[in-house]
Structure formats: structure tokens, C-alpha cells
Amino acid sequence: MTRQEAMGVLARANREELHDALDAWPEPPQSEALRGPEAGMIMLRGRAGGGGASFNLGEVTMARATVRLSTGEVGFSCVLGRDLEKAWLAALFDALWQSEAEAVDTRLLAGIRNRLDVEGRQTAVETAATRVNFFTMTRGEDE
Amino acid sequence: MYVAVKGGERAIRNAHRLLADKRRGPRNLPDITLEQIATQLALSVDRIMSEGSLYDRDLAALAMKQARGDLIDAIFLVHAYRTITPRFGFSEPLDTSKMRVERRVSATFKDLPGGQLLGPTFDYTHRLLDPTLEGAEIDEAARAEVTDEDRPMPRVTDLLGHEELIEDDGEAQEGVEIGDLTREPLSFPADRDLRLQALARGDEGFLLGLGYSTQRGYSRTHPFVGEIRIGTVDVEVEIPELGFTVSIGEIQVTECRMVTQFKGSAKAPPQFTRGYGLVFDQSERKAMAMSLVDRALRAREFGEDVVAPAQDEEFVLSHSDNVQSTGFLEHLKLPHYVDFQAELDFVRRMRHEYEDRAAQENKEAAE
Amino acid sequence: MTLETRADTFSGGFLRPVFDSQSVFRIVLDALARPGQVKPLAARTSPPKPLPPLAVDITAALADQETSVYLCPALAKAKTPAGWLRFQTGASVTANPAEADFVIAASPQTLPPLSQLAVGMPDYPDRSATVIVAVPSFDGGLPVTLSGPGIKNQQAFAPDGVSLPLWQQLVANHALYPRGIDVIFVSGEAIAGLPRSTQIEIGEA
Numbered sequence: 001m002t003r004q005e006a007m008g009v010l011a012r013a014n015r016e017e018l019h020d021a022l023d024a025w026p027e028p029p030q031s032e033a034l035r036g037p038e039a040g041m042i043m044l045r046g047r048a049g050g051g052g053a054s055f056n057l058g059e060v061t062m063a064r065a066t067v068r069l070s071t072g073e074v075g076f077s078c079v080l081g082r083d084l085e086k087a088w089l090a091a092l093f094d095a096l097w098q099s100e101a102e103a104v105d106t107r108l109l110a111g112i113r114n115r116l117d118v119e120g121r122q123t124a125v126e127t128a129a130t131r132v133n134f135f136t137m138t139r140g141e142d143e
Numbered sequence: 144m145y146v147a148v149k150g151g152e153r154a155i156r157n158a159h160r161l162l163a164d165k166r167r168g169p170r171n172l173p174d175i176t177l178e179q180i181a182t183q184l185a186l187s188v189d190r191i192m193s194e195g196s197l198y199d200r201d202l203a204a205l206a207m208k209q210a211r212g213d214l215i216d217a218i219f220l221v222h223a224y225r226t227i228t229p230r231f232g233f234s235e236p237l238d239t240s241k242m243r244v245e246r247r248v249s250a251t252f253k254d255l256p257g258g259q260l261l262g263p264t265f266d267y268t269h270r271l272l273d274p275t276l277e278g279a280e281i282d283e284a285a286r287a288e289v290t291d292e293d294r295p296m297p298r299v300t301d302l303l304g305h306e307e308l309i310e311d312d313g314e315a316q317e318g319v320e321i322g323d324l325t326r327e328p329l330s331f332p333a334d335r336d337l338r339l340q341a342l343a344r345g346d347e348g349f350l351l352g353l354g355y356s357t358q359r360g361y362s363r364t365h366p367f368v369g370e371i372r373i374g375t376v377d378v379e380v381e382i383p384e385l386g387f388t389v390s391i392g393e394i395q396v397t398e399c400r401m402v403t404q405f406k407g408s409a410k411a412p413p414q415f416t417r418g419y420g421l422v423f424d425q426s427e428r429k430a431m432a433m434s435l436v437d438r439a440l441r442a443r444e445f446g447e448d449v450v451a452p453a454q455d456e457e458f459v460l461s462h463s464d465n466v467q468s469t470g471f472l473e474h475l476k477l478p479h480y481v482d483f484q485a486e487l488d489f490v491r492r493m494r495h496e497y498e499d500r501a502a503q504e505n506k507e508a509a510e
Numbered sequence: 511m512t513l514e515t516r517a518d519t520f521s522g523g524f525l526r527p528v529f530d531s532q533s534v535f536r537i538v539l540d541a542l543a544r545p546g547q548v549k550p551l552a553a554r555t556s557p558p559k560p561l562p563p564l565a566v567d568i569t570a571a572l573a574d575q576e577t578s579v580y581l582c583p584a585l586a587k588a589k590t591p592a593g594w595l596r597f598q599t600g601a602s603v604t605a606n607p608a609e610a611d612f613v614i615a616a617s618p619q620t621l622p623p624l625s626q627l628a629v630g631m632p633d634y635p636d637r638s639a640t641v642i643v644a645v646p647s648f649d650g651g652l653p654v655t656l657s658g659p660g661i662k663n664q665q666a667f668a669p670d671g672v673s674l675p676l677w678q679q680l681v682a683n684h685a686l687y688p689r690g691i692d693v694i695f696v697s698g699e700a701i702a703g704l705p706r707s708t709q710i711e712i713g714e715a
Contacts, residue, residue: 008390034520035597040229041197042380045236045321046343046421048335050298050398052312054236055336056323057343058423059225060198060378060394066520066597074520078231078380080392082199120243121289127245129287130261134253231600232575326576383596384519 001105006097009109010090011079012116018089021108030070031092037065037077037084063087073098166211180204189424190214194465195221196325196344198394198423215465222466225325235379235388236315239398239421240298242374246425249299250368251402257296262373263425299370299400309402309415331457338440338456339433343422345463347429353439353453354432361451362439364403369417373397373425397422401434408446416445518590522556523598524570530554534571541694541703546656546665548648548700555598558590562644564696565614566595569642573612575600580610580639582620607639613691615643618671624679627691635688638706645669645697652677655715658708664715669695669702674712681710 010018022028039061046057064078065087075095077087097104167174181188181204191203195218202221210216246262249255261267322337329337342350357364375393382389399420407413418438420430439453452458462468524530534551541549553563555570573579579601585591592603604610607622615621621643630638645651651670654677657663683690683706690706704710 003385004387004389011389011391012393035523038229040231041225042232042234042378043230043323043325044198044234044378044394046239046339047236047312047315048339049312049417049419050239050400050421052314053316053319053336054321055339055343056233056321056325057237057340057421058193058196058198059230060234061202061228062231062380062391064231066384068520076382076385076389078382078389078391080198080378080394082201123243123245124289125286126284127260127262128289129285130246130263131287132259132261134259230575384593 001101001109003094003097006101006104006109007077007090007094009112009116010077010093013086013090013108013112015083015086015089017108017112017115018086018093021104021111022089022092024107025096029092029096031067031095032070033088034066034068034074035064037063037087037091039063039082039084039087065091067091067095069095071099162211166209175208177201177204177208180207186425187212187214189426190347190429191217191221193423193426193429194218194344194346195225197221197225215469219466219469232380235381237376237378237396237421239372239376239396240296242296242372242376242396242398243393244296244372244374245395246373247296247370248368249370251370252299252302255297255299255302255370264427296372307412307414310405310417329460331460332443333456333460335437335441335444338460339419339421339437341460341463342420342433342436345433346465346468347426347432349463349465349468350429350432350436353459354435356451357435357439357453362442362447362454364416364418364435364438366418366435366438367402368431369400369402371397371399371427371430373427395424397424397426397430399427399430399434401431401438403438405445411445416441518558519593519597522558522594524554530567531571534567537701538568538571538694538703541701542692542705543660543703545658545660545703545705545708546667548702550700551696552699557598558588558594560585560588560616561591561594562614562616562696564699564701565642565644568694568696568701569595569601569612569614570599572640573599573601577611578602578604578609579612579614580604580607580622582613582615582617582622584616584620585614610639613639613641613643615641618643618645618669618673618676621676624676624683624691629683629686629689629691632689635690638689639691641691641693643693643695645671645695648695648697648700648702652712653714655711655713656704656708657711660705661708666715667702667704669697677710677712680704681712684709 041059042062043059044057045054047054060080061082062078062080063082063084063086067075067088073095075091075093077090077094079087079090093104093108181200184207187207188200188203191206191214192198192200195203195206202224203217206217206220209220244260246264247257247260249259322334322340324337324340373395375395377390377393379388379390381387401418401420402415403418405414405416416438418434420433420437422430422433436453436459439451440456440459442449442454449455534554537549537551541547551564551567553567555563555566557563557566569579579595581591581603595601595603601612607613607626608628610627613621613627621641627639627641628637630636647670649668649670651668651672652674653666653668656665656667680693687706692706693704695702695704
């Protein structure tokens with residue numbers, strides 16, 4: 001898993017998952033805030049027709065943070081929503097990931113991925129149940 | 144002369160207090176929670192997000208509660224919040240071809256690859272009020288195995304693309320500045336980027352009326368629903384310090400590709416053209432109306448005569464924002480005492496002149 | 511990891527972003543309301559060299575994600591300033607002075623010709639550049655006499671390092687009013703404003 005992918009999973013964590021993982025972390029990491037956590041928005045872009053020229057669709061709330069561990073790693077987070085604590089914790093785990101990728105993965109990311117899989121699967125099977133199966137009835141006078 | 148009028152503070156304070164009391168309603172009923180609004184009145188919340196032009200379910204639910212369910216007032220609250228919140232940047236363009244689809248229908252191709260998925264739709268419901276709904280036990284959704292055919296879902300418009308019977312999306316232009324009507328005042332002619340932005344946050348009722356007008360012959364385009372899809376898409380942003388893009392979560396959108404006839408012109412062969420609708424959350428009616436109006440507004444591009452309101456971008460874009468509309472309309476109820484006095488004075492004077500003239504004419508006629 | 515994630519990109523900004531930017535904003539407002547008066551302002555940021563700290567304070571207070579900054583060649587040569595400014599203020603650095611909302615110069619000599627900068631349009635005079643330029647000192651330079659809005663009668667002004675041709679460009683800038691650029695001079699622990707509305711007469715009154 002790349003750092004990019006790990007950050008994507010962290011962005012989908014909920015606050016409790018991050019909290020629990022931090023509480024269970026062997027040595028509480030020492031860190032300082034470099035920027036934020038702060039909440040704001042980003043402008044979402046769409047594409048004309050789906051694949052053409054870009055246009056501004058509307059905004060979405062976002063929180064972000066940048067932290068530095070006492071060991072020097074700088075962690076970033078950008079997450080949808082306005083949860084500053086979540087943004088802070090996600091940045092902290094991004095920083096930790098840089099030196100302890102495996103520990104972050106097994107203690108935190110694996111659990112989040114599982115939950116996301118279950119949720120995605122539920123939507124998929126519910127949607128699949130509404131699939132239309134067309135059949136054509138033969139009509140007319142052919143023998 | 145300007146005369147400042149004071150007074151009414153107590154009346155205003157008490158009116159606000161009365162509003163808060165009415166909003167709470169009978170105290171023997173439980174206070175409605177934001178979670179309930181966000182989940183059980185989800186489509187109203189979706190509309191607030193779409194027309195408030197801010198994707199945030201919790202804020203939209205709060206706005207709805209604060210506005211006592213008045214959607215336009217709720218949208219106003221969200222607009223106000225948006226204008227005082229810093230903007231950190233822009234997302235990468237949403238890739239709707241990678242949507243995790245929760246609904247997908249086409250009215251043009253029965254057997255399209257990936258199939259038709261109805262999702263949680265009102266279509267085919269009986270539209271009869273159901274008195275058993277209150278307090279009813281509701282069955283859980285049905286489930287079915289996800290087969291491989293669920294996976295690839297090419298966009299319907301690509302199916303005719305290779306025959307060039309339908310126009311393509313056009314190229315994504317690099318380095319072209321994308322218009323933003325939240326930053327620059329609208330000016331005309333407005334390009335398609337600005338038009339799509341205005342339509343995406345436009346009033347559903349206004350767009351519905353305009354879309355309907357095109358169906359009734361005010362700029363006829365003979366539309367077909369190529370495809371409607373609802374589902375979640377990833378939001379990606381670039382983190383400049385890291386030099387790569389990160390997926391920061393997902394949002395739900397509704398996308399509509401409307402296929403419309405085009406008889407061709409001296410320069411272009413006959414082919415199907417398209418209108419596009421993209422709206423936050425589950426807002427199918429609005430996405431469809433948006434795609435009809437988008438197509439109508441492309442009249443200039445196709446060399447069509449502008450003969451109907453839906454084709455007139457100044458008319459459409461200037462009146463599609465319901466916060467703007469409601470502001471100007473509702474200001475009429477605020478004190479206009481001085482204005483009106485001036486008008487009254489003016490009408491009185493005209494009346495005197497009219498009566499004097501009539502008297503003069505009578506006198507002349509009598510002589 | 512790119513070069514820009516080096517730790518010094520991340521430190522040296524405002525310690526208390528809200529209070530710091532509001533305090534700086536207040537002094538900038540005063541300076542532009544009283545053209546030519548020298549207003550004390552201690553730097554609150556410690557940007558990487560060669561960025562002038564006071565100029566950066568003002569940029570951090572005024573600029574954000576939606577504005578762009580042009581750095582004079584002397585400042586743009588260094589690699590760090592662009593990444594630092596982007597992280598600390600959100601502003602992007604542009605190489606084209608014509609599209610900059612803010613122009614930062616290490617000295618009057620390194621300013622691009624003022625005619626290259628955005629001066630706004632008759633219906634949007636606000637779409638113009640704000641120039642922040644460091645000078646060695648607020649006295650000892652070629653004297654000019656200022657008058658106009660915010661000045662009771664006349665205001666003497668003689669920032670060091672401003673050449674006659676630059677003053678002539680600034681005189682021409684005032685002639686564009688209501689279009690035109692606004693200038694903030696910074697030196698040591700003080701700033702002085704020269705908005706486009708100020709009339710400039712070269713020489714002592």
C-alpha cells in the first residue's frame with residue numbers, strides 16, 4: 001500500500017476508529033501542529049458531458065491538518081466534512097505511517113478497509129436486487 | 144432628505160421568539176433530531192445541498208430545521224455559510240465513469256452493458272397516500288448476488304460514439320481558466336462551464352419549468368434519456384506539498400445524459416447532440432431538467448435560432464438562483480415608506496394635471 | 511517525498527493565525543488610510559531567506575488560496591519561498607507579474623516596470639496589484655510631497671532607494687485613478703502606504 005492509498009483509507013475512517021487506534025498505540029506519539037486542524041471548503045469540479053471540459057459543480061466541506069512528530073515526520077490530512085479531530089488524527093497517522101507502515105496498517109487501516117468493504121458490498125447487493133431482466137414475448141402470427 | 148426610522152425592536156425580538164417557539168412546536172412531541180432529518184427527509188436535504196451549492200449533509204439538515212422546513216430559506220442559510228467559509232482549493236474533476244452505481248437506467252437502450260438498475264426509485268409506485276406508513280414495520284431491502292455483469296458500465300453515449308452518430312464530450316482543455324460565478328459576476332455571453340455551474344445550483348422548480356417548456360415546443364429538441372445514473376464518486380485533491388493527489392472521501396451525485404436530435408447544419412452532419420446534468424445527491428428530476436436546459440442553451444454553438452426562453456442564457460442564468468430571486472422579491476415587503484410617498488405625490492400631481500386639463504376641455508367645449 | 515516537504519517549509523508562519531493576521535491587517539489599513547506616515551509594525555513571521563519578513567507578514571494577512579504572488583527576480587531565485595508561501599498563506603506564486611494580486615520585491619530596484627502590473631478595469635478597479643516593497647530606510651531618499659485623501663495638507667515622504675524614474679511611474683499610476691496599483695513600503699520594523707489615490711509631487715514642498 002502506498003502512502004497515497006493509506007491517506008485515502010484514513011480519509012474514510014471515523015473518529016472512533018482513529019481514537020481507538022491511537023489509544024492502543026504502544027507509545028503515544030509526540031507531535032506538534034504545523035497547520036490547522038482547520039475546516040473550509042473545496043470547489044468540486046465536474047466535466048461537461050462526463051468527460052469534456054471542466055466546470056465548477058459546487059463546494060464541499062473539508063478539514064485538513066499538518067502535524068510533525070518529534071521524530072521529524074510530517075503528516076498531512078485532507079478529509080471531507082468538518083471534523084477537526086478526525087483531521088488531526090488522520091494527519092497523525094499519516095505521519096506514523098511513514099516510519100511504521102505495517103503497524104498502522106494492521107492496527108488501523110485493515111479494520112477501516114473491512115468496514116468499507118462490508119458497507120460497499122451491502123449497497124451493491126441491494127442495488128443488484130433491483131436489476132431489470134427484460135424478456136421479449138413473441139407476438140404475431142408467425143408459425 | 145433621508146429620514147431614519149427607528150422602532151420595532153421589541154416587536155422584532157418577540158417575533159423571533161415566536162418563530163423559535165413555533166419551530167419547536169408542541170412540547171409534548173419529541174424535538175426532531177438532525178440525524179432524523181438527514182436520513183428520513185433525505186431528498187429535501189439533498190435539494191438543500193444541491194441548491195445551496197455546498198455538500199454537507201449535517202449543515203443542510205441543520206438549515207432545514209432552522210428554516211422550519213422552508214427549503215429556500217434553508218438554501219439561503221447554506222449560501223450564507225458558504226460565503227464566510229474559506230476555500231482551500233479545487234478537486235480534480237469527478238470521474239463519473241468510475242461511479243459506484245446505486246441506480247442506472249436508460250430509455251434508449253434496453254440491453255445496455257451493465258444492465259438497468261432501478262435503485263431506490265419512486266418510479267412505478269402508485270402515488271396513492273399510504274395511511275399505514277406511520278409507525279409501520281418496514282422490511283429490509285432485498286439482496287441479490289452481485290454478478291460479473293454488474294461491473295463494467297460503459298456510458299450509453301459511448302455506444303453510438305464510434306459511428307459518430309452522437310457527438311462526443313469534447314476535449315478537456317488544459318490550462319483554460321474555468322469560470323466561477325461565485326467569484327466573478329456573471330457576464331454574457333457565458334460559456335458552457337459557467338452555464339453548467341449556474342444550472343447545477345439553480346432552482347429545481349425553475350429548471351423543471353424551463354425543461355418542460357422545451358418539451359412543449361419552446362425550442363424543440365426531442366429528447367431521450369440516454370442514461371441516468373446515481374451513485375458515489377471519489378473526491379480527489381492534489382496536495383501540493385506532496386506532489387500527488389489523495390482521495391479525501393466520496394459524495395453521491397446524480398448524472399443525466401440527455402440525447403437530442405440535431406438535423407445538422409451546413410457545417411455539421413446530422414447527428415444526436417447531448418445535454419448534460421450533474422447534481423449533488425439524489426436529484427433525478429433536477430438532473431434531467433438541467434440536461435434539457437443545458438442542451439437548449441447550446442443554441443449558439445449549433446447555430447440554432449434563439450426563439451424560446453430556455454435558449455436565452457441571460458434569461459435563464461439571471462433567474463435560476465432562488466436566493467437571488469427571493470431576496471429581490473421579498474425585499475418588497477420591507478419599508479418603502481419614503482419611496483411610496485414620492486410616488487404618491489407624483490400620482491397626485493398627475494391627477495391634478497389630468498383634472499385641470501379635463502376641466503379646461505369641458506370649459507372649451509361649453510363655450 | 512519532494513524537496514519541498516523539508517521541515518522549513520512548515521515553520522515560521524504566524525503562530526496565532528487569526529490574531530496575527532487581524533493585527534497586521536489593522537496596521538496595513540492605517541498605513542493606507544494615512545499615506546506616507548510611517549507605522550511601526552514588528553514582524554511576526556520568520557520566513558526563509560531571502561523573503562523580507564514584514565512583506566511576508568502583510569502577504570500572510572492579505573493573501574489566500576485565491577490570490578497569486580509575484581516575487582521579484584532576487585526573491586524568486588531561491589527555491590523555498592514558493593513552497594513556503596503556498597503552505598503558510600495558500601497563495602500561489604506566479605512568474606507573470608501581470609496576473610499577480612501581490613508583488614513582493616526585495617528592493618525598489620528589483621520591481622518589474624509598474625506598467626506590467628494589473629491596474630484593474632474601469633468597472634472593476636479592485637482587480638489590481640498590491641505591491642509590497644522593502645526599502646533600506648524611510649528617510650534619506652529622494653524627497654516627494656504627498657497630498658490627497660487621508661492627508662491633512664501635505665505629507666513629506668522620502669523612502670531610501672526609490673529612484674526618480676520609479677517616482678515618475680508612481681505619478682503616472684495616480685493618473686490612472688480609480689484604476690492603479692497600491693504600494694506598501696516596508697523597512698526594519700515599520701511600514702508606509704502609498705495608495706493609488708495619493709497625489710505625488712516630486713521634490714520638497
